[in-house]
Amino acid sequence: MNSLLNAARPPVLCPGCxxxxxxxxxxxxxxxxxxxxxxxxxxxxxxCSGLFDTFFHTHAMHGLHGRALTYAAGLKxxxxxxxxxxxxxxxxxxxxxxxxxxxxxxxxxxxxxILNNFNFGMTGGQFSAxxxxxxxxxxxxxxxxxxxxxxxxxxxxxxxxxxxRCSGFQxxxxxxxxxxxxxxxxxxxxxxxxxxxxxxxxxxxxxxxIDDALAKLPTMDGVVSENVRPEYGQHYRQLxxxxxxxxxxxxxxxxxxxxxxxxxxxxxxxxxxxxVITAGELLCIAGLTAGMKTTQKNEYNITxxxxxxxxxxxxxxxxxxxxxxxxxxxxxxLDQEGVDRRRGLFERMTPKALIIQISGVNVPxxxxxxxxxxxRALGVKRPDWALASLAVLAKLQQIITPQMLEAALKIRxxxxxxxxxxxxxxxxxxxxxx
Amino acid sequence: xxxxxxxxxxxxxxxxxxxGCRFFAxxxxxxxxxxxxxxxxxxxxxxxxxxxxxxxxASIGFCLGASMAGMKVMTATSGPGISLYxxxxxxxxxxxxxxxxxxxQRLGPSTGSATRGADGDxxxxxxxxxxxLPVIVLAxxxxxxxxxxxxxxxxxxxxxxCPVFLASNKEIGMTRESIDLQKVATPGIVERSAAPSNQxxxxxxxxxxxxxxxxxxxxxxVLVRQTSSTHGADGYITTDSAAIARxxxxxxxxxxxxxxxFSFHEHYSIKHTDTLLIAYGVSARAAKAVFKxxxxxxxxxxxxxxxxxxxxxxxxxxxxxxxxxRIVVVEMNLGQYIREIKRILPQKQVDFCGQxxxxxxxxxxxxxxxxxx
Numbered sequence: 001m002n003s004l005l006n007a008a009r010p011p012v013l014c015p016g017c018x019x020x021x022x023x024x025x026x027x028x029x030x031x032x033x034x035x036x037x038x039x040x041x042x043x044x045x046x047x048c049s050g051l052f053d054t055f056f057h058t059h060a061m062h063g064l065h066g067r068a069l070t071y072a073a074g075l076k077x078x079x080x081x082x083x084x085x086x087x088x089x090x091x092x093x094x095x096x097x098x099x100x101x102x103x104x105x106x107x108x109x110x111x112x113x114i115l116n117n118f119n120f121g122m123t124g125g126q127f128s129a130x131x132x133x134x135x136x137x138x139x140x141x142x143x144x145x146x147x148x149x150x151x152x153x154x155x156x157x158x159x160x161x162x163x164x165r166c167s168g169f170q171x172x173x174x175x176x177x178x179x180x181x182x183x184x185x186x187x188x189x190x191x192x193x194x195x196x197x198x199x200x201x202x203x204x205x206x207x208x209x210i211d212d213a214l215a216k217l218p219t220m221d222g223v224v225s226e227n228v229r230p231e232y233g234q235h236y237r238q239l240x241x242x243x244x245x246x247x248x249x250x251x252x253x254x255x256x257x258x259x260x261x262x263x264x265x266x267x268x269x270x271x272x273x274x275x276v277i278t279a280g281e282l283l284c285i286a287g288l289t290a291g292m293k294t295t296q297k298n299e300y301n302i303t304x305x306x307x308x309x310x311x312x313x314x315x316x317x318x319x320x321x322x323x324x325x326x327x328x329x330x331x332x333x334l335d336q337e338g339v340d341r342r343r344g345l346f347e348r349m350t351p352k353a354l355i356i357q358i359s360g361v362n363v364p365x366x367x368x369x370x371x372x373x374x375x376r377a378l379g380v381k382r383p384d385w386a387l388a389s390l391a392v393l394a395k396l397q398q399i400i401t402p403q404m405l406e407a408a409l410k411i412r413x414x415x416x417x418x419x420x421x422x423x424x425x426x427x428x429x430x431x432x433x434x
Numbered sequence: 435x436x437x438x439x440x441x442x443x444x445x446x447x448x449x450x451x452x453x454g455c456r457f458f459a460x461x462x463x464x465x466x467x468x469x470x471x472x473x474x475x476x477x478x479x480x481x482x483x484x485x486x487x488x489x490x491x492a493s494i495g496f497c498l499g500a501s502m503a504g505m506k507v508m509t510a511t512s513g514p515g516i517s518l519y520x521x522x523x524x525x526x527x528x529x530x531x532x533x534x535x536x537x538x539q540r541l542g543p544s545t546g547s548a549t550r551g552a553d554g555d556x557x558x559x560x561x562x563x564x565x566x567l568p569v570i571v572l573a574x575x576x577x578x579x580x581x582x583x584x585x586x587x588x589x590x591x592x593x594x595x596c597p598v599f600l601a602s603n604k605e606i607g608m609t610r611e612s613i614d615l616q617k618v619a620t621p622g623i624v625e626r627s628a629a630p631s632n633q634x635x636x637x638x639x640x641x642x643x644x645x646x647x648x649x650x651x652x653x654x655x656v657l658v659r660q661t662s663s664t665h666g667a668d669g670y671i672t673t674d675s676a677a678i679a680r681x682x683x684x685x686x687x688x689x690x691x692x693x694x695x696f697s698f699h700e701h702y703s704i705k706h707t708d709t710l711l712i713a714y715g716v717s718a719r720a721a722k723a724v725f726k727x728x729x730x731x732x733x734x735x736x737x738x739x740x741x742x743x744x745x746x747x748x749x750x751x752x753x754x755x756x757x758x759x760r761i762v763v764v765e766m767n768l769g770q771y772i773r774e775i776k777r778i779l780p781q782k783q784v785d786f787c788g789q790x791x792x793x794x795x796x797x798x799x800x801x802x803x804x805x806x807x
Binding site (some may be wrong): 009043053057059061064069070071073075076077078082098099236240243245246248249250251253280281285287291292294295297300302320321322323326 | 479669
C-alpha cells in the first residue's frame with residue numbers, strides 16, 4: 001500500500017520532535033494494515049498533537065482541547081466501520097480527563113495515541129498532568145507542587161481493555177500502533193517522547209533516559225485481560241435491537257359530557273409521594289374524554305419524596321392560554337405542605353368554589369364550600385390519596401364524572417395497576433373501607 | 435377532534451424523530467431530562483442512537499461527531515449545560531456543523547432553581563460563544579410549537595449548517611397539554627445539500643452566490659476535513675486575511691440575509707390600537723389572554739408573538755409596530771430582548787413588563803403594565 005502521508009503538507013514539527021517519528025510510524029501502521037484514507041478518520045485536539053490530522057490523507061476532525069474523544073465517540077457510533085484514531089497530548093489528556101475515564105469505561109472501538117512529552121509545548125512549556133516535579137518549566141515553581149499522573153495505571157483502573165506504554169523511539173512502534181488499532185475495543189497508547197522546542201531547553205531527556213524510566217515502571221503491553229469485554233458499539237446495537245418500539249401518543253376520542261360547562265380550574269395541593277402529578281394527568285385525560293382542552297402545570301421542589309407537590313389543572317372547551325390558576329373552582333387539600341405553599345390562594349376563592357379537605361389537613365379561611373373526606377378511615381394509603389380525591393370529585397359530579405374517571409384510568413394504566421386503581425375508586429365512591 | 439396529552443419535552447422528542455433525528459446525546463438536568471428519556475425510548479427501536487455523556491461537554495461533542503458522520507443530531511439541557519456547551523457551540527458555528535440544541539430554561543443565574551421557569555438565557559443563547567457570529571433561536575409557546583418548531587429547527591440546521599436552539603422553558607417543557615396531532619401542520623423535511631461524491635471535496639468551498647457549503651459525511655469514499663481552526667475553503671488552517679474575512683462575512687450573512695424566510699411569529703392586529711404587546715415563550719400565553727380580555731373590555735391592543743428570536747426578525751417587528759405609539763415587551767427575565775426592540779424602534783415608546791422569580795407572569799400583571807404607562 002502507499003503512504004497516506006499528505007505530501008502537500010509535510011510535518012511542521014520542531015527538529016528532533018518525537019511527534020515526527022510517531023507520524024511516520026502511524027503511516028507505516030496504516031500501510032501494514034492495507035488501509036485506504038477513507039477508511040480512517042484522525043480526530044485531534046489542540047497542541048502539537050493537534051497537527052496530526054493535517055499530515056495524513058484521511059478523514060479528519062480537529063476540535064477543542066481535550067474533547068477529541070467525544071467527537072470520536074459520535075463518529076464511531078454513527079460509522080462503526082471506520083477506523084477512528086485519536087491523537088492527544090499530555091495536555092489534552094489532562095483537560096479531557098473526564099472523557100478519558102469515560103472512554104476507558106465505555107470501551108468503544110477507538111485508538112487513542114497519547115503523545116506524551118511531559119509539557120505543554122505550543123503555549124510555552126507549562127507543566128502538564130505528566131510533568132515530573134523536578135522539571136524546570138514555563139510554569140515556574142508550580143510544576144513542583146503536583147504529582148505526575150500515570151495514565152496507564154488510571155486507564156487500567158477505569159476499565160480500558162488495552163493499555164500500552166512505550167517510547168516514541170521504539171523500533172517496532174508501527175507494529176505496536178497497528179496492534180492497538182486492530183484491537184476491537186478502546187485501545188490506549190501512552191507514547192513517551194521528547195519536546196526539543198520546550199521541554200529539553202532546560203531539562204535533560206534522551207531516548208536512553210526514556211527507556212530507563214520505562215524499564216522501572218510496571219509493563220503495560222496491550223490487552224488487559226481483566227478488562228476484556230464486549231465492545232460498546234456492538235453491545236449497544238445488540239441491546240438497542242431488543243428495545244420495543246414506542247407507540248404513538250394515545251388519541252383520546254370524546255365520548256362523555258363534562259358535568260360543568262365552561263372553563264374549570266382545579267388545584268391539587270399535596271406533597272411528594274402522593275402521586276399528585278399522576279392524578280393531575282388522570283384528571284386531564286378524563287377531561288379529554290369529554291372533549292375538553294386541558295393543561296397541567298406542576299410545581300414541586302427538586303427533592304425526591306420530600307416537599308410540596310402541586311398540580312394546576314385547567315379543563316376548558318376553549319383555547320387555554322395562561323396555564324396558571326388565580327381563582328380555582330376546586331382546591332384539593334391533600335397535604336399541609338402543598339396548602340402552606342399556596343396559602344394566598346384561599347382568600348381569592350369564591351362561594352361557588354369547592355375545597356376537598358382531607359382529614360388532618362388544615363386550610364386557611366375562605367368563602368369556598370368545604371367537603372370533608374376522611375381517607376384514613378376508608379383505609380386509603382397515603383400514596384393513593386391524590387387518586388382517591390379524583391374519585392371524590394367524580395362522585396360529587398365536580399369537574400369529572402365516574403365514567404370519565406374510569407375511562408381515564410383505562411387509558412393511563414394497564415393490568416395490575418389498572419385493577420388496583422379501579423378498586424380504589426370503587427372503594428372511595430361506595431364509602432366502604434377496604 | 436380528538437386530543438392527545440403531551441408535555442412539551444415529549445413533543446420536542448417526537449418532533450425530532452419526525453424530522454429524521456436519529457442521534458441524541460444528553461446529560462441529565464432538570465427540566466430537560468424528559469427529552470433524554472423520550473429519546474431513549476424512541477430512538478433505539480428505530481436503529482437510532484441515544485447516549486448519556488459523562489458531562490454536557492461530551493454530550494455535545496458526541497453530537498458534533500455524529501453530525502459530521504451525516505446524522506441529524508440533537509442535544510437538550512438547561513442553563514448550566516448551555517454554559518458547558520459554549521466552546522463546542524463556537525465550533526459548530528464556525529465549522530458549520532448542523533445541530534439542534536434544546537434549552538429548557540430554568541431560573542438562573544447558575545444552578546439557580548431546577549424546577550422553576552425563566553427566560554433568562556435568551557441573550558446568552560445568542561451571545562454565549564466566542565467570535566460573536568449569529569445563531570438561530572426559536573421559541574415555542576406551547577406543546578404544538580414544541581413539535582412543529584423542532585421540525586423547523588432541524589430543517590434550518592440542515593439548510594444553513596449551523597446550531598439551532600429551541601428556547602423552551604420549564605413551564606412549557608414540563609407542562610402537559612392537549613394537542614390534536616391530526617391538525618398539526620408539519621413542514622416538509624429538509625436535508626443538507628450534498629456535494630458531488632465523485633470528486634475531491636472543498637469542505638468549505640462555495641460557488642459564487644452560494645452561502646452554505648455542500649456537505650459530505652466523514653466516512654464515505656471522498657475525504658472530508660473538519661476543523662475548529664480558522665480555515666480556508668479546503669479545511670486547512672489559513673492566515674489569508676482576505677479569505678478569513680470573506681468566510682466570517684459569509685457565516686454572518688448566510689443567516690442574516692435569510693431571516694425573512696424563517697421569521698416565525700403570530701400577529702394579532704387590531705386597527706387603530708395604540709399599544710402593541712410583544713411577547714415570546716410561555717409569557718406569550720398570558721399576553722394572549724390579555725389581548726382577548728382587552729378586546730372584551732373595549733380597550734383593544736395588538737399582540738405580536740415572536741417565535742424566531744435570533745437573528746432578530748426586524749421586518750416583522752417593524753411592520754407590526756408601524757401604527758403603534760407604544761410597545762410593551764413581556765419577558766420572564768429582567769429585560770433582555772427589549773434591547774433589540776428598542777434598537778429597532780428608536781422612535782417608539784418601549785415599556786417593559788418582566789419578572790424573574792420562578793413564577794409565570796400573570797395576565798393581571800401584564801394588564802397593569804398595559805393600562806398604566
